[in-house]
Amino acid sequence: MAKPWATLGIDLHLEPTGPGVRGGLTDALREAVRSGRLAPGTRLPSSRTLAADLGIARNTVADAYADLVAEGWLTARQGSGTRVAMGALPTPLRQWGSAAVPPVGAAPPRRERHRPTYDLRPGTPDLASFPRAEWLKAARRAFTAAPNDALGYGDPRGRVELRTALAGYLARSRGVRTDPDRIVVVAGFVHGLKVLGAVLRARGVRTVAVESYGLRVHEDQLKAAGLHTPPLPFDELGTDPAHLTDEDAVLLTPAHQFPMGVPLHRDRRAVVLDWARRTGGLVLEDDYDGEFRYDRQPVGALQGLDPDHVVYLGTASKSLAPGLRLAWMVLPPALAEAAAAAKGGIDTCGVLDQLTLAEFLTSGAYDRHVRSARLRYRRRRDALVAALAAHAPEVQATGIAAGLHAVLRLPPASERSVVQAAAWQGLAVDGLTCYRHPHAIAEQPMDALVVGYGTPPDHAWSGALDALCAVLPG
């Protein structure tokens, strides 16, 4: 998983495990230069700064820099620090044949990715529990029943069978108010944001407020559309929308803030909707894991309170699997038409998976799977909480009992060393810093881990939990 390192300004695909940290960092930096993500002439952070940011030893960074200087990718000069070599140019216009050519020596081999033994990074459900047999059965039923023209060029909003099934499911499970015409099927949440960013920008939107904590890749999609993304304050009650003024829109995770794990406070739900109605603002509601609440019925979607000012975004990536590449947006009518056009005017999502998901929803297989997954993840969360109480009483899981991840608050100034210690043990886990907006408005930055307890397969879960407890401050 990519981590947005603040001091480097780019995502560095770095998985430091065991003795390979130096090699891994060297490879990741080389790749960043080769691909042009680090532009020629860019000044790199000092080895001390980058080491602190990555939570690794300063010498490791210094050695990686030295390797890359020797290979010609970087230059180091007294007084001007370490920079990306000008010779390591990204391919100029009209030279299509190759990516940035290393200025000396042969092209470096492709980076080997080191796989951690245990993975507790959030964002992916337990893929081993995907209901393959049920899915194949549903695919057979759906495909056998489909008319021939389902195989042709389709409605850019997506197959009507799926939109109809979703309208019913979202109404009963999340209180979403919609008809199938207002739903646009997209190839995952990020694709939805990409489409939405283009639509909003074309309609004159300039500013979409985001939360102080969230996924950088989501903000990047909005920025890539030319939108400004200032953060909202975050305090002990969660994201605070009180200061929304002339922003055109706001992107929120109301049911279960990602990653902080709290729902949008009741009073603040009202504040957001009032702002939207008063100013004509638009709320983008990311309901990424709305199916998974363990202690009570989940709070309904904001969209149900004001379908004309809220775009609801849901996904099959957490409830089923990201590989399906199916997500959905419920939009006010004018935006639904524009989003369909922005998808390219024809459907870009495969028909078979759409028909299969429709069959899954209407046959009850989806509900059965979600119930079973809810039980699995709830047990894991309970086991995590119990293990913390037994082995790391200073560390507590914050946030509500919901979703596929927990935030573990750590003693001050310990996040980097814990993440590093975990990496050395072969346990991949994210520090909260990765999810903090560079201009976050929040109290004192908290040291914490974001633990994706949904990620491991069943057989690896207890090992992953043991590895986690072993690196937490006792």
Next chain:
Amino acid sequence: MAKPWATLGIDLHLEPTGPGVRGGLTDALREAVRSGRLAPGTRLPSSRTLAADLGIARNTVADAYADLVAEGWLTARQGSGTRVAMGALPTPLRQWGSAAVPPVGAAPPRRERHRPTYDLRPGTPDLASFPRAEWLKAARRAFTAAPNDALGYGDPRGRVELRTALAGYLARSRGVRTDPDRIVVVAGFVHGLKVLGAVLRARGVRTVAVESYGLRVHEDQLKAAGLHTPPLPFDELGTDPAHLTDEDAVLLTPAHQFPMGVPLHRDRRAVVLDWARRTGGLVLEDDYDGEFRYDRQPVGALQGLDPDHVVYLGTASKSLAPGLRLAWMVLPPALAEAAAAAKGGIDTCGVLDQLTLAEFLTSGAYDRHVRSARLRYRRRRDALVAALAAHAPEVQATGIAAGLHAVLRLPPASERSVVQAAAWQGLAVDGLTCYRHPHAIAEQPMDALVVGYGTPPDHAWSGALDALCAVLPG
């Protein structure tokens, strides 16, 4: 299927069949205003001009205009002609709740689409012959064999199993030279062009020459990316690239010009590649139906002659079905990385269909299906040619024996009346005019039909052919 009507400047979803022409036109125009495709204040063509363009009676257009003036969508004033009413505004920024609101009366009902009895419009293969049972079997095999992490977030270039299978298949069937790393899987040809347009524009490309005959929707994708798309001349030898100079790139259908049906002339293949090498230009090779040649082995892909100056684009939409939403681009390395990033940095194509297509290709099922489809379409083409000889000796199928469509040259000035007569008979067929670049450089515009003989299911084929012969000038 949308038709780009020259005089209206937009696609009008109009399927005139029988007595419903006036209603169909009224609905299509209302929809165009409601959706904002016809902007407020736009002056419509005179009823005489639009009638000629659409090949329908002038009174029909005048009546449709009058209906829409009465409903408030249009205004008609002496001296300024018929215009879209200013009240029929597209939704302004910050009013998300509804699309253009009709200024008087209730919102019009959604347009009913009239389905023609026979469909000979090109672009879609015979969907009834899609190998459903084989596909489901391959899906089961592929899905059962797939590792769990295939269901996670994937490589933005697409699944490695599919890229590996494609590299082998394209090499042996089309002479494409590639390794899996240079292939990027996309959700159909149009999605590929969209990705490519963004990549090229970001690298400073300004001009992509296109052919004088082609699909407007392809050109639209390039234009939407901010690219200029001047047409190349077309003459009796086909598209003429001799005048390529400082264009940055050119989009061609070298194996089988769409829709004119001729391959790019041997000498002109050399001219294009020479231009690309001399100037650093890039060739975009649209190999949409490279599998289907009936008289001899198809000519190999241009890409095989110069993989560093040609982007090869292929698709499953003609060989299998558009609903799969699977196509592929083979790119020079630097562009492959950029295209992967432009897809959004993660894969947007469903994993199950990708794995199934990989299994289809490696198991030989794809080759078997293509052989069977080739035989089916070849027989249809032969039947078409025989029927023309028997019933319409003045009309000849031009172009090589290949693909899923034929161009039938008509007597001068008869195209509109033939298309209209076909529509009245319940036969949907396109005139060549739809495919002509507005600034086409070609001899005297030819009157012709573009007949998609691949479109009907087997049981409707002979009926469609009879209906066609009935409206052709004997």
